[in-house]
Amino acid sequence: MAKLSDRLMAIYRLIPNGARVADIGTDHAAIPIALLETAKSPFIIASDVRKGPLFSAQEQIELADLDNPQQIELRLGSGLSVLQEDDDIDTIVMAGMGGELIAKLIEKIPTFLADSLLILQANNEEGMVREVIIQQKRTITDEKIIQEGRHFYEIIVSCAAGKPKTLTNRQMKFGPFLLEQNSDVFRLKWQKKRKHLANIKKILEESKQQGSLRYDSLQEEIKEIDEVLM
Structure with missing residues (x-):
């Protein structure tokens, strides 16, 4: 083949x-x-x-x-x-x-x-x-x-x-089977995503945008990734 x-x-x-x-x-x-x-x-x-x-x-x-x-x-x-x-x-x-x-x-x-x-x-x-x-x-x-x-x-x-089957919002985002498998590749993907989001969050902090909707959304997304990777 x-x-x-x-x-x-x-x-x-x-x-x-x-x-x-x-x-x-x-x-x-x-x-x-x-x-x-x-x-x-x-x-x-x-x-x-x-x-x-x-x-x-x-x-x-x-x-x-x-x-x-x-x-x-x-x-x-x-x-x-x-x-x-x-x-x-x-x-x-x-x-x-x-x-x-x-x-x-x-x-x-x-x-x-x-x-x-x-x-x-x-x-x-x-x-x-x-x-x-x-x-x-x-x-x-x-x-x-x-x-x-x-x-x-x-x-x-x-x-x-x-x-x-209905899916939770988390399952919809991360994948029901991928969450359960929790493979090294899955974890690496979301570790990289978290790092990217943290860099954006830092830029917003440096430009005094902590109160913006974008900043709040980033915080929530980072928190969710942290919970998944625990």
């Missing part, structure tokens, strides 16, 4: 064997290629809203010299609009996008995809993604956190089965 980054490998491992997959906003078709190379999936749709990334994906598929490259379909279009009911997709990957965009796509998920497994990796606003998952009466079934260099990536898995 071609080498995947830690982020993409974590996503790959979360995809069930035999799944029919849609990789929305595909990253050079890296995950679709890996799925075919390992016979983990019989059919994958790889899409992007721009022609350039799809051209790159096609090049990578050709370079991979797959036995059955026709099992990867490349589609040009926005979000989930590229999918049709007779595709029989049961697993949707949305990775490397902003959290706000992923949240909007979940809100507009077509009825024929309502039971699909969602594997989501937002580059920001993960709390917004969790909030929309719960609003759509879906369940978060797993979470992972990955570090690549200076960057931290949270991966959220959601299904429509089971009784949806």
